Amino acid sequence: MNSKKQNKIAIGALYGIAGLVVLILLALLGYILASGLPQLSWHFLTAPAKAFLKGGGVGVQLFNSFYLLILAMAISFPIALGAAIYLYEYARDNWVTTTIRTAIEILSSLPSVVVGLFGFLFFVVKLRLGFSILSGAFALTFFNLPLLTRSIEDSLRTIDLEQREGGLALGLSRWETITRVILPATVPSILTGVILSAGRVFGEAAALIYTAGQSAPALNFADWNPFNISSPLNPMRPAETLAVHIWKINSEGIMPDAKAISSGSSAVLIIAILLFNFAARYVGKRLYKRLTSA
Amino acid sequence: MSEEILTTQDLHLYYGEKEALKGINLNFDAKGITALIGPSGCGKSTYLRTLNRMNDLIPNVTITGTIKFKGENLYAPNADTVEIRKEIGMVFQQPNPFPFSIYDNVIYGLRIAGEKDKEKLDAVVEKSLRQAAVWDEVKDHLHESALALSGGQQQRVCIARVLAVSPEIILLDEPTSALDPVSSSQIEATLLNLRHDYTIIIVTHNLQQASRIADRTAFFMNGELVEVDQTKNIFMNPAKKQTEDYISGRFG
Numbered sequence: 001m002n003s004k005k006q007n008k009i010a011i012g013a014l015y016g017i018a019g020l021v022v023l024i025l026l027a028l029l030g031y032i033l034a035s036g037l038p039q040l041s042w043h044f045l046t047a048p049a050k051a052f053l054k055g056g057g058v059g060v061q062l063f064n065s066f067y068l069l070i071l072a073m074a075i076s077f078p079i080a081l082g083a084a085i086y087l088y089e090y091a092r093d094n095w096v097t098t099t100i101r102t103a104i105e106i107l108s109s110l111p112s113v114v115v116g117l118f119g120f121l122f123f124v125v126k127l128r129l130g131f132s133i134l135s136g137a138f139a140l141t142f143f144n145l146p147l148l149t150r151s152i153e154d155s156l157r158t159i160d161l162e163q164r165e166g167g168l169a170l171g172l173s174r175w176e177t178i179t180r181v182i183l184p185a186t187v188p189s190i191l192t193g194v195i196l197s198a199g200r201v202f203g204e205a206a207a208l209i210y211t212a213g214q215s216a217p218a219l220n221f222a223d224w225n226p227f228n229i230s231s232p233l234n235p236m237r238p239a240e241t242l243a244v245h246i247w248k249i250n251s252e253g254i255m256p257d258a259k260a261i262s263s264g265s266s267a268v269l270i271i272a273i274l275l276f277n278f279a280a281r282y283v284g285k286r287l288y289k290r291l292t293s294a
Numbered sequence: 295m296s297e298e299i300l301t302t303q304d305l306h307l308y309y310g311e312k313e314a315l316k317g318i319n320l321n322f323d324a325k326g327i328t329a330l331i332g333p334s335g336c337g338k339s340t341y342l343r344t345l346n347r348m349n350d351l352i353p354n355v356t357i358t359g360t361i362k363f364k365g366e367n368l369y370a371p372n373a374d375t376v377e378i379r380k381e382i383g384m385v386f387q388q389p390n391p392f393p394f395s396i397y398d399n400v401i402y403g404l405r406i407a408g409e410k411d412k413e414k415l416d417a418v419v420e421k422s423l424r425q426a427a428v429w430d431e432v433k434d435h436l437h438e439s440a441l442a443l444s445g446g447q448q449q450r451v452c453i454a455r456v457l458a459v460s461p462e463i464i465l466l467d468e469p470t471s472a473l474d475p476v477s478s479s480q481i482e483a484t485l486l487n488l489r490h491d492y493t494i495i496i497v498t499h500n501l502q503q504a505s506r507i508a509d510r511t512a513f514f515m516n517g518e519l520v521e522v523d524q525t526k527n528i529f530m531n532p533a534k535k536q537t538e539d540y541i542s543g544r545f546g
């Protein structure tokens with residue numbers, strides 16, 4: 001067989017495999033959207049869930065998902081940023097940094113159920129936070145931190161050494177070089193990483209089942225005092241998220257329209273994550289343009 | 295006789311075990327251009343980078359000997375590298391503008407140092423870009439990205455960026471080797487303009503370039519300074535055989 005033929009066969013096989021993957025993805029997406037989209041309505045997106053009757057919505061769950069996401073990001077982003085800057089810009093290669101890197105590596109491959117159970121034992125039980133948004137946010141932080149740290153470190157890595165030397169050679173301190181030259185140049189790619197990890201966090205269920213809990217008490221959307229128990233902002237209330245809701249309906253849902261609600265919720269989840277991904281691209285590109293041509 | 299602004303005495307530098315500079319004694323008078331020439335790997339860049347402590351970034355570097363800038367030891371324990379680099383700026387082989395506008399590139403050092411006065415910043419931008427002989431080419435798009443410029447223009451913007459912090463000494467490590475001949479000669483013209491006001495030390499592989507622009511030339515080989523003299527003496531009448539061999543292209 002000559003090499004030209006081999007080449008053709010190889011390329012054909014690769015196309016075939018790639019096509020198959022795309023097909024599977026499209027089929028999944030198509031199925032979820034086709035069965036879920038008809039369920040969507042303003043009522044579905046805003047109404048609270050009903051346990052035994054039909055006609056419940058996912059308003060509370062949707063709100064919980066976003067609130068948890070924001071809290072988890074607010075906790076994990078500064079830590080991840082600091083860790084990534086330290087690891088990439090300051091730390092020399094020695095056993096301490098090797099240990100930290102290995103730890104991050106291991107943490108990032110930890111199954112999220114394990115993170116959830118750890119969160120349950122530590123935050124819910126030991127620290128007495130109970131099933132609450134806060135416990136959930138901490139668990140998500142554990143889940144998110146390694147991924148985010150690595151993605152920020154990768155962003156820093158894309159900036160040439162010459163840029164750093166250029167800053168230093170102007171008489172900027174190390175810190176000024178990082179915060180005023182390197183970080184602005186990496187904002188778009190850091191942001192992309194943040195939004196993509198937001199998608200993962202948004203769809204996470206296993207880490208939340210035993211931390212944020214599986215119940216979604218009705219919220220009073222007129223009460224924004226975080227200390228009131230029915231306030232949406234109260235971080236100590238249990239908060240079932242959309243992903244947990246899907247899991248729960250499918251395993252033990254007893255409302256008559258469980259199937260429809262599960263399909264609708266899945267569609268909402270998928271659409272939200274797709275939006276995150278498109279937003280990541282769009283915002284990243286726009287920001288890069290803005291920053292590089294002031 | 296003008297005063298010596300920068301002096302190096304018995305300078306040794308080790309990368310780990312490897313001795314890259316083997317006792318350099320070399321002094322620089324204020325103002326004028328000194329070229330550092332020599333075969334690849336002889337330590338020119340290494341030497342240049344000791345002069346503004348750029349080698350601090352590299353792990354496992356050991357330096358012995360003394361470098362004094364205006365009588366102050368650059369490697370004294372209490373020496374402030376940030377201040378040193380404001381006085382001794384550096385331009386690199388690859389043009390490395392920041393991914394910001396031309397204007398922002400030039401004033402970056404000043405702005406971070408806290409200068410806010412818009413008029414003053416505007417004036418500095420114009421002055422520095424003029425000094426770097428790139429003003430006419432960029433004056434109409436100061437607020438566009440510096441990355442959109444040609445390599446030669448980028449390099450001159452980088453020179454302007456260094457000038458804007460008003461250093462006394464400018465170090466250049468093969469600033470034209472990544473550029474086309476036209477851009478190179480523009481950079482050379484720029485440097486000739488600056489030689490009356492700044493002390494310029496330039497590493498170059500281009501012997502013609504050294505002979506065209508340098509007042510003095512230093513020849514390095516294998517981590518040692520072989521000889522340093524007026525440029526025309528080095529090229530017409532070198533004292534050492536090694537220099538003559540190198541100049542006449544017998545090696546390196």
Ligand SMILES: Nc1ncnc2c1ncn2[C@@H]1O[C@H](COP(=O)(O)OP(=O)(O)OP(=O)(O)O)[C@@H](O)[C@H]1O
Nearest residue numbers: 309312314332333334335336337338339340341352
């Ligand atoms: N970071 C480093 N770690 C270890 N050795 C190095 C490092 N940088 C340079 N060297 C070595 O030190 C010696 C001098 O290098 P240097 O870069 O100063 O040479 P140069 O004269 O600038 O060469 P060129 O003309 O190719 O730029 C070389 O043998 C080089 O391999």
Ligand SMILES: [Mg+2]
Nearest residue numbers: 338339340467
């Ligand atoms: Mg070099």
